[in-house]
Amino acid sequence: MKTPTVEDALYPCVFASCIIFIRIKILYHILQAGDRMVEPYIHKLFKMKELYDQNTAKSEDGDPKYFVNEEVQGAIYLTKQGLSLSEDVDKALFTYPWKHYYDWADVYQLDTIQIGDIGENVSVLEMDEYSVFLGDTYQVGEAVIQVSQPYLPTWRLAKHLQMEDFALQMQQSGRTGWYFRVLQEGDIQAEQDMELLDRPYPQWSLAACNEVMHRFREDLRLADDLLQCDVLGKTWKNLLKKRLRGIPLRTKSRLFGPK
DSSP: OOOOOHHHHHHHHHHHHHHHHHHHHHHHHHHHTGGGOSOOEEEEEEEEEEEEOHHHHTSSSOOOEEEEEEEOOSOEEEOTTTTSSOSOGGGSEEEEETTHHHHHHHHTTOSOOOTTTTOOSEEEESOOTTTOBTTOEEEETTEEEEEEEEOOOOHHHHHHHTOTTHHHHHHHHTOOOEEEEEEEOEEEOSSEEOEEEEOSOTTOBHHHHHHHHHTOTTOHHHHHHHHTOTTSOHHHHHHHHHHHTTOOOOHHHHHHOOO
16 A cells, blocks of 8 residues: 655645635636626617719729718617628628727727727627627617627728738737627617527637637637537638638638738
8 A cells, every 4th residue: 555645645735725726716807897797788889881982983993982880879770681781691780899999009009990990880898709609699679689600800901990910910819809690670779788688509609719710720620510500600601611621711812802
């Protein structure tokens, strides 16, 4: 029989101390966040409009189309098409956390970037990619909306903001925002609470989805697991299917545009 050593005797004490420390740390963070543990909240609403510049249209290389993100005042009737210009119903509402603007102002040392500049339809409080999950379903006013997929940063947004590497920064940081689809049409407005009705995939936070898409690209098992989520938007489903078939994704052109 092995003679117990000092290390053997101390191990249970050390382990118990670690558990206590972890529990105290978790409790500390819960208490610190106590005043923030409220329902998600719509801060502002925006509707994207496409305009046409006749002067630019006359030039050979100019793009006559440009976009304006107008703030919605009062209530607006939310249809299946949402407030974006996309014909994809999975992209009815591009949603972005208000707090991310502070991070971007810090990264780029900018004081000029304002809520709505990233092109979101919904600016939200008390939500981010770690607290929102694929398929989360919310009641907002008369409407019911459901999280469909994270936003995929593109060079068009970078061009709009006049920051060449913004799409790459957005992707690498995980501060991507996400899309809602509309399950039930109805009136919504800013300064409304969002009531969580259902969370079918608590294992798939949007942060986890972003990691599968952008970080763990070689892990086909994770890609297949995510693909099995029936609420996942078709853009993400198509990209994951291509990955599983070994078809290269055009990530560089999405981030930096055609060159």
